Structures are given as structure tokens and as C-alpha cells.
Amino acid sequence: MSNTSKPNSIDADFIAEANTALRAELDADYETLGTQLRRRGIDIDQIAHAVSRFQVALPSWGVGTGGTRFARYPGPGEPRDVFDKLDDCAVIHRLTGATPEVSLHFPWDQPEDLGALKTRGAALGLSFAAVNSNTFQDRAGQKLSYKFGSLCHTDAGVRDQAVAHNIDCIRMGQALGSRALTVWIGDGANFPGQQHTARAFERYLESTARIYAALPDDWNMLLEHKMYEPAFYATVIQDWGSSLMAAQTLGPKALCLVDLGHHAPNVNIEMIVARLIRVGRLGGFHFNDSRYGDDDLDTGSIDPYRLFLIFNELADAEWRRAPNPAPAHMLDQCHNITDPIESLFTSAIELQRAHALTLLVDREALAALQTKNDALMAAQTLKRAFTTDVLPILARARQMQGAAIDPLRTYRASGYREACVAQRPASRGSGGGIV
Numbered sequence: 001m002s003n004t005s006k007p008n009s010i011d012a013d014f015i016a017e018a019n020t021a022l023r024a025e026l027d028a029d030y031e032t033l034g035t036q037l038r039r040r041g042i043d044i045d046q047i048a049h050a051v052s053r054f055q056v057a058l059p060s061w062g063v064g065t066g067g068t069r070f071a072r073y074p075g076p077g078e079p080r081d082v083f084d085k086l087d088d089c090a091v092i093h094r095l096t097g098a099t100p101e102v103s104l105h106f107p108w109d110q111p112e113d114l115g116a117l118k119t120r121g122a123a124l125g126l127s128f129a130a131v132n133s134n135t136f137q138d139r140a141g142q143k144l145s146y147k148f149g150s151l152c153h154t155d156a157g158v159r160d161q162a163v164a165h166n167i168d169c170i171r172m173g174q175a176l177g178s179r180a181l182t183v184w185i186g187d188g189a190n191f192p193g194q195q196h197t198a199r200a201f202e203r204y205l206e207s208t209a210r211i212y213a214a215l216p217d218d219w220n221m222l223l224e225h226k227m228y229e230p231a232f233y234a235t236v237i238q239d240w241g242s243s244l245m246a247a248q249t250l251g252p253k254a255l256c257l258v259d260l261g262h263h264a265p266n267v268n269i270e271m272i273v274a275r276l277i278r279v280g281r282l283g284g285f286h287f288n289d290s291r292y293g294d295d296d297l298d299t300g301s302i303d304p305y306r307l308f309l310i311f312n313e314l315a316d317a318e319w320r321r322a323p324n325p326a327p328a329h330m331l332d333q334c335h336n337i338t339d340p341i342e343s344l345f346t347s348a349i350e351l352q353r354a355h356a357l358t359l360l361v362d363r364e365a366l367a368a369l370q371t372k373n374d375a376l377m378a379a380q381t382l383k384r385a386f387t388t389d390v391l392p393i394l395a396r397a398r399q400m401q402g403a404a405i406d407p408l409r410t411y412r413a414s415g416y417r418e419a420c421v422a423q424r425p426a427s428r429g430s431g432g433g434i435v
């Protein structure tokens with residue numbers, strides 16, 4: 001456990017000092033934007049306060065360097081263990097004020113001492129979001145392989161092993177104060193005929209029912225669908241329909257998690273979000289961006305309008321008081337060539353932006369235009385919000401929480417990464433794999 005040698009952390013004083021030089025410029029930009037928005041009947045301070053309440057959980061596996069099946073090029077000063085990962089997550093939260101929770105993945109983050117991990121989290125101002133089980137890899141000493149699946153495996157022994165792991169994740173999550181279990185499985189087939197499509201789904205329902213029965217009353221089970229990979233012909237939980245069918249079969253604590261990269265290119269994800277909200281089963285998101293497959297690129301880096309349209313469904317649901325629990329916002333990205341800390345705080349800010357932009361939509365006017373089928377004016381009403389430069393609002397929202405007006409400039413000035421390099425032995429490259 002590496003809690004003695006912590007890189008010089010980016011503390012509140014360092015951030016306050018960095019903000020001093022930027023305050024006057026921000027005040028001027030904020031004033032200008034405030035005047036423009038006032039003309040549109042919008043109170044800029046109200047938006048800034050709403051943005052300051054926006055939160056997204058960080059993926060513990062995202063602060064290390066990711067890779068592809070071809071190679072992984074470890075970045076400098078990589079975290080050695082879950083304690084280093086928490087240190088890095090705390091830096092992201094100090095810079096943005098928007099990421100107070102970390103989503104852990106077991107066994108990747110399995111500590112000897114759960115209590116020590118919880119204490120360290122609290123000391124860093126962090127708490128724990130949904131925990132993720134992992135029955136898509138075999139680990140040392142594991143009796144039965146997940147090569148041909150886990151919760152849907154034809155061998156009851158393998159299913160029992162996978163169910164036991166998920167129940168163990170619930171136990172560890174409880175010790176950390178988490179309130180949800182995310183279940184993503186890669187179970188599926190590479191050949192037509194390899195797997196009985198219907199029976200595989202029934203085995204999934206039987207296994208997840210046993211996990212569901214072990215859930216504490218105040219917990220949720222988040223079912224994550226994915227179109228393909230690692231299976232390349234059929235995936236048991238390949239789309240939102242299969243996920244929703246399973247959630248409705250399991251019970252009210254089972255909800256659907258939408259990972260943006262788990263759909264075919266061009267799928268209208270905001271429509272899926274609207275449908276899941278209609279039945280109160282939208283449990284959360286794994287935010288990232290992609291152009292082709294599950295590329296796990298930085299959120300908002302490829303198609304920020306798509307991200308805006310997804311948040312627009314969330315804002316509209318809140319406006320029309322739709323009966324859906326507040327979805328759990330989480331990032332799930334793979335940083336192959338950037339500093340993961342920079343990618344994660346930049347992505348958290350992209351989410352703050354998408355959220356802020358949806359608050360600029362004149363929903364009364366839009367509803368009236370939709371009713372009278374004024375297609376172009378309706379589209380323009382939405383686009384007008386999207387094309388507003390809300391950077392001053394995002395910076396103000398961070399400043400209001402003692403976070404950085406300019407996180408990238410502040411982070412690079414801190415020398416945090418260089419300090420990590422000095423204290424964390426360089427890790428070797430490997431053949432491949434996402435983490």
C-alpha cells in the first residue's frame with residue numbers, strides 16, 4: 001500500500017493562487033454572457049448554481065493508461081494500486097469540483113483492507129459510487145474459466161462462481177458505502193449455432209435473480225448492455241431491449257445502464273434514454289465518445305451534439321416531472337495516448353457543459369413549436385442553446401466551489417504528473433488489453 005509517498009497534492013491554496021490571475025478576465029466574460037442571457041430571459045447565476053451541483057463519478061480504471069488488443073503504451077507516473085488511483089481521482093475533483101465519487105472495479109481494485117480504503121477515500125474527500133463486478137476475465141487461482149461465459153454459462157458451476165463473485169462485490173461495496181452494483185458481462189457467441197439464444201438469456205435471468213436477492217434494500221443493480229465484443233456474433237445482453245426485459249423481470253431495484261459506446265454507430269441513443277425514462281428504468285450512464293465501436297474515447301471529443309441531445313432528454317424529463325430516479329452519471333473511458341487525469345477532468349467539464357446547455361433551452365417555446373410542427377424553428381430553438389458559449393458559467397461554477405477556473409493550466413503548472421514519475425516506478429508496456 002503506497003500511502004506514505006504521496007505526490008505533492010494540488011491543494012486549495014495552490015488553486016486559489018492560480019485563480020487569482022484569471023479572476024478579472026472571468027468576471028468580464030461572465031458579465032458579458034450574463035447580459036446576453038438576460039435578454040433571453042435567463043438568469044446566469046441560476047445556471048451557474050445548477051452546474052455547481054452537477055456530479056459525475058470517475059472510473060478507477062480510467063486513471064491508468066489504457067490500451068487496445070494490439071498494445072498498451074504505459075504513461076509516465078502511472079498509479080500502482082487503488083490508493084494511487086484515489087490520489088489521482090482526488091486531484092480531478094479538486095480541479096473540477098464535479099467528481100466526488102469513484103466507481104471501483106473488482107478484482108482490479110480489491111484491497112487487503114477495505115476499511116483503510118474507505119478511510120483514505122474520506123481523507124481525500126471522495127466516496128464510492130457503483131461497484132463493478134468482473135466475470136469477463138479469469139484471474140490467478142480461479143477454479144472455472146469464463147472462456148465460454150459466466151452468468152449464462154452452460155455449466156452451473158461456472159454460473160455459481162460468477163454469482164458468488166457478484167455477491168462478494170456487493171459485500172465489498174457495502175463496506176465502502178456504495179449503493180449500487182454494475183453488472184456487465186461479455187457472454188455471447190462467435191458462431192451461429194454456438195449458443196442457444198433463448199436458453200442463454202434464461203440462464204442470465206436465473207443467475208441475476210440470485211444476485212438480485214442478495215441486494216440490500218437501498219441498493220440498485222445496474223444492467224449494462226453492449227452490442228458486441230468480446231463476442232462477435234451474438235451477445236446475450238446486446239441491447240437496451242434485452243436489458244430492460246431483464247430489469248423488469250428481476251424487480252424494481254434493477255435498472256438499465258447506458259454506455260454510450262455500446263451501440264451501433266448512428267443509433268439514436270437519446271431515444272433509448274427517453275424510452276427507459278418512460279418506464280422509470282434509466283439507472284445510469286457510462287459516458288465516453290466513439291465513431292466506430294466501443295472506442296471509449298473522451299466524452300464530447302467526437303460528437304458533442306449527441307451528448308447534448310442525451311442531456312436534453314434528461315432535462316426535458318425533469319421539466320415534465322417524469323417518474324425516473326436520478327440516473328447515476330459515470331465516466332467509462334480508455335486513455336491510450338493522453339494523461340488520464342487531463343482526459344478525465346476535460347471529460348467531466350464536457351458533461352458540465354452539456355448539462356448547462358440544456359438549461360438554456362426554452363422548453364415552453366419548444367413544446368409550442370413541436371405542437372404546431374414548425375420543424376425548422378423547433379430545431380433552431382434547440383440549436384440556439386447548443387451554440388451558446390457557456391465557458392464562463394462552467395468556470396464560475398468551479399470557482400464557486402474553490403476549484404480551478406482553468407483546470408488544464410493549473411494542473412500543468414502544479415507538476416503533479418512529474419511528482420508521480422519521481423515517486424512511482426515506471427510500469428512496463430504489455431501486449432495489449434484495455435487496462
Ligand code: LRH
Nearest residue numbers: 132184224259286294332
Ligand atoms: C465494457 C465496459 C464495462 C466495464 C469495462 C471496463 O466494455 O464498458 O462497463 O466493466 O468496460
Ligand code: MN
Nearest residue numbers: 224259286332
Ligand atoms: Mn461501460
